[in-house]
Amino acid sequence: MPVSGKLGLPTGTVTFLFTDIEGSTRLIEELGEDGYVEALAEHRGLLRAAFSARGGVEVDTQGDAFLYSFADPGNALAAAAQGQQALGSGPVRVRMGLHTGEPRLTGEGYAGRELHRAARVAASGHGGQIVVSAATRAFVDGELTELGEHRLKDFDEPVALFQLGSERFPPLKTISNTNLPRPASSFVGRRRERDELVGLLGNGTRLLTLSGPGGSGKTRLALEAAAELVPAFKAGVFWVPLATLREPALVMEAIAQTLGAKEGLAEHIEERELMLLLDNFEQVVEAAPDLGELLEWCPNLKLLVTSRELLRIRGEVDYPVPPLAEPDGVELFCTRAQLEPDETIAELCRSLDELPLALELAAARTSVLSPAQILARLSERLDLLKGGRDAEARQQTLRATIEWSHDLLGDEEQRLFARLAVFRGGCTLEEGRTSTPSSRWSTRASSGTRASASGCWRRSASTPGSAWPRAARRENCAGGMLSTCSTSPKRSAEPWTRVAIRVRCLPVSPPNTTTYEQRWSGCATNAKTRRCSASSRLFGRTWRPAASTRKQTPGFRSRSSALRRP
Structure with missing residues (x-):
C-alpha cells in the first residue's frame, strides 16, 4: 500500500x-x-x-x-x-x-x-x-x-x-431509522393497495390493521408500505415480528427490545415520530388494550398491524387484504417459476384463488412438475404445495398454514369448526346456530368475523368469501381437512347426523326405496348450500362393509337413524 x-x-x-x-x-x-x-x-x-x-x-x-x-x-x-x-x-x-x-x-x-x-x-x-x-x-x-x-x-x-458482534443496541441514529427486512424476492402487484396504506397512515390514521386469512400476503404488503413511509418518521419505522409469541404479556417486551428501550416503553417513545409494524398479531390479540394505552401515551406513534383477527380497540381502521387480481396472480407465478404466461397457468392461478402463498408454493414445484401436472394434482392433496426449508414452518405447506390457523382456535372453537365442516358449500347463520349449539355463536356472532360461511374458522380461512381455497374445497381434500380437526369418524357421527336432520338436507322417503349410498350422495344435489359429501366420505369408512352384511356398526346405526327420521 x-x-x-x-x-x-x-x-x-x-x-x-x-x-x-x-x-x-x-x-x-x-x-x-x-x-x-x-x-x-x-x-x-x-x-x-x-x-x-x-x-x-x-x-x-x-x-x-x-x-x-x-x-x-x-x-x-x-x-x-x-x-x-x-x-x-x-x-x-x-x-x-x-x-x-x-x-x-x-x-x-x-x-x-x-x-x-x-x-x-x-x-x-x-x-x-x-x-x-x-x-x-x-x-x-x-x-x-x-x-x-x-x-x-x-x-x-x-x-x-x-x-x-451480536450485542443488542438501540436503533442506529440515521435519517432512516429502520430494521425492516429486505425481501429476497420482487414485489408483484398490489401497488394500488400499497399506495392506499401509505395515504391512510399519512393522513391521521394511527392504528391500521391489515386483516385477512393466512397466505394472503399481509406481511409483504405491510413491509412494502412501511418502507415507503420510512422518510416520514424522524424516529424511524420498526418491524416487530410476533409469530413466535404465544403470551400476550410478552408483546410490550418484544417492542421494547426492538427499540432498545431500557426503561419504560412509553417513556422511551414519548413524543418521538415513530411507526411500528406489528406482524402476526392474531395469536396475542389479547394484548390489544396495551397498544391502545401506548397510543394514548405517545401522541406521535403510529401502528401498522397484520392480523387474521381485528384488534377491536378504539381508533382501529380495518384494511381487508384482497386476493391478487388475476393478471397480478399470473405475473407472480410466472416471475417465481420463470415461465411465460399461458392459459394453463391462468387456470392454475384461478384454482388457487390468486392466493399469494399458494402461488408461491406452486411455483416452487415447477422444477419437477409442469403447471398442467400441478393443476391436475391439486385435487389430490394439499401437501403437494410445499415451499423451501428456509420458509417459516407455518408457511412451508398450505396444510401447515391451515393447521397453524386451526391451532390458534380454542377448544370449543375447534369443536365448532369440526361440526361446521359438514357445510362444504357454506351455511347461513341460522343453519349454523340450529345444527351446532355453542356459546361461541353468542360471543362471536355479533362481530361477524367468525359467524359467516364457516363460523369460527372464518377469521383464519384461506380466502375471503370462501371457507378455504378451491383446492381444499374439492371432494378429495375433504378428508384431509377433517384430519386437521383430529376428529374420529365415531366421535363425529352424532354431530354430523344432527346437522343432517336439523337442516333437513336428507330425503325423508323410506330407506328401502334406494340404496343408502345413493340416497346419501344425493344430499348435495337436493340442497346445494348444505352439501354433505364430506360427511359421506367420513361415514363411508364405517358403513360400507356393514352394508353388505347388514351389521349395525356405530357409523351405520347413526346414519340409518338419520335416514329414517322424518
Whole structure:
C-alpha cells in the first residue's frame, strides 16, 4: 500500500476508523471536570496503543474524537475490537465507525466524500458499538450483524450498515431509522393497495390493521408500505415480528427490545415520530388494550398491524387484504417459476384463488412438475404445495398454514369448526346456530368475523368469501381437512347426523326405496348450500362393509337413524 511521504498517510484504498465518546457532557457532570480530564487522557492512551499496534496512523484528534487510517481493512476492524476491549466497562463509552474508500489526499491531509461518509457511519452508532459500512464489509471476515440500509445525513443514496458482534443496541441514529427486512424476492402487484396504506397512515390514521386469512400476503404488503413511509418518521419505522409469541404479556417486551428501550416503553417513545409494524398479531390479540394505552401515551406513534383477527380497540381502521387480481396472480407465478404466461397457468392461478402463498408454493414445484401436472394434482392433496426449508414452518405447506390457523382456535372453537365442516358449500347463520349449539355463536356472532360461511374458522380461512381455497374445497381434500380437526369418524357421527336432520338436507322417503349410498350422495344435489359429501366420505369408512352384511356398526346405526327420521 502506497504511503504519502510528507504526511506518512496511506493512499489508494484506505479504511477510516472514527471514534467518539458518547455523552461527554453527561460525563463531565458525573465525574467533575478534573475526573473527566483524567478519564479522557486514559481513554486516549488506551485507544492509541490499540490502534497503533494494528498499523493505524493517527490522522486527527479533536476533543474526545479520534480519526485513524489503515492500509488494511482487516487490521482496522481488529483495532476497533481491541480498543473496545481495552476500554472495558469503564465510565467512558465510545462509539466507533469504519468505512473503506479511496479518499483524496491533499497537502494538509484527507478530503472528500469518503471521509465525510466515514464520520457519518461512526456518528450513527452508540457507546460500545462498532458500526461497519458495506464497503468495509466486502474486505473483512468476522461476526458482522446486518443492520439494514440507512440514509446518512447529507447523502442521498442509502448505505448498508453492519455491526461487529451480536450485542443488542438501540436503533442506529440515521435519517432512516429502520430494521425492516429486505425481501429476497420482487414485489408483484398490489401497488394500488400499497399506495392506499401509505395515504391512510399519512393522513391521521394511527392504528391500521391489515386483516385477512393466512397466505394472503399481509406481511409483504405491510413491509412494502412501511418502507415507503420510512422518510416520514424522524424516529424511524420498526418491524416487530410476533409469530413466535404465544403470551400476550410478552408483546410490550418484544417492542421494547426492538427499540432498545431500557426503561419504560412509553417513556422511551414519548413524543418521538415513530411507526411500528406489528406482524402476526392474531395469536396475542389479547394484548390489544396495551397498544391502545401506548397510543394514548405517545401522541406521535403510529401502528401498522397484520392480523387474521381485528384488534377491536378504539381508533382501529380495518384494511381487508384482497386476493391478487388475476393478471397480478399470473405475473407472480410466472416471475417465481420463470415461465411465460399461458392459459394453463391462468387456470392454475384461478384454482388457487390468486392466493399469494399458494402461488408461491406452486411455483416452487415447477422444477419437477409442469403447471398442467400441478393443476391436475391439486385435487389430490394439499401437501403437494410445499415451499423451501428456509420458509417459516407455518408457511412451508398450505396444510401447515391451515393447521397453524386451526391451532390458534380454542377448544370449543375447534369443536365448532369440526361440526361446521359438514357445510362444504357454506351455511347461513341460522343453519349454523340450529345444527351446532355453542356459546361461541353468542360471543362471536355479533362481530361477524367468525359467524359467516364457516363460523369460527372464518377469521383464519384461506380466502375471503370462501371457507378455504378451491383446492381444499374439492371432494378429495375433504378428508384431509377433517384430519386437521383430529376428529374420529365415531366421535363425529352424532354431530354430523344432527346437522343432517336439523337442516333437513336428507330425503325423508323410506330407506328401502334406494340404496343408502345413493340416497346419501344425493344430499348435495337436493340442497346445494348444505352439501354433505364430506360427511359421506367420513361415514363411508364405517358403513360400507356393514352394508353388505347388514351389521349395525356405530357409523351405520347413526346414519340409518338419520335416514329414517322424518
